[in-house]
Amino acid sequence: xxxxxxxxxxxxxxxxxxxxxxxxxxxxxxxxxxxxxxxxxxxxxxxxxxxxxxxxxxxxxxxxxxxxxxxxxxxxxxxxxxxxxxxxxxxxxxxxxxxxxxxxxxxxxxxxxxxxxxxxxxxxxxxxxxx
Numbered sequence: 001x002x003x004x005x006x007x008x009x010x011x012x013x014x015x016x017x018x019x020x021x022x023x024x025x026x027x028x029x030x031x032x033x034x035x036x037x038x039x040x041x042x043x044x045x046x047x048x049x050x051x052x053x054x055x056x057x058x059x060x061x062x063x064x065x066x067x068x069x070x071x072x073x074x075x076x077x078x079x080x081x082x083x084x085x086x087x088x089x090x091x092x093x094x095x096x097x098x099x100x101x102x103x104x105x106x107x108x109x110x111x112x113x114x115x116x117x118x119x120x121x122x123x124x125x126x127x128x129x130x131x
Contacts, residue, residue: 001099002097002098002099002100003098003099003100004098004099004100004101004102004103005055005056005094005098005100005102005103005106006056006102007056008048008052008056008058008059010097010098011048011051011052011055011056012044012048013097014051014093014094014097014098015044015047015048015051016044017093017096017097018089018090018093018094019032019040019043019044019047021089021092021093022086022089023040025085025089027081027082027085028082028085028086030076031072031076031078031082034076035072035075035076036072036075046061046062046063049061049062050063050065051106054106054109055102055105055106055109056102065117066117066120066121069117069120069121070120070121070124073121073124073125077125078117078118078121079118080118083114083115083117083118084114086114087110087111087114090106090107090110091107091110094106094107
């Protein structure tokens with residue numbers, strides 16, 4: 001039986017493997033290689049901070065998640081099928097290692113986040129204020 005997520009190191013494992021999949025993915029990999037050139041060694045700790053704060057109530061995320069994705073959308077449009085693939089890869093990665101209540105919460109949050117992200121990105125694309 002797999003255990004639940006309980007430490008920052010668990011989240012770090014998931015995020016590192018997840019971003020490895022994202023980079024290679026035929027549908028969304030270009031966002032991480034061609035559209036923006038991320039330094040994964042700088043980016044991954046920030047994303048781990050984000051998920052650690054959300055799932056374990058530890059630490060603080062300092063960033064502008066929505067604004068960064070709006071800027072990304074201006075370079076290459078984010079669409080529903082992109083977010084669905086992102087969600088699918090996240091679920092597959094987390095399920096490979098863990099199960100439990102925190103995993104279930106992570107999946108719930110990923111679903112909500114994808115919907116909110118697309119809504120705000122598309123509103124900004126239409127010229128509507130999102131803040």
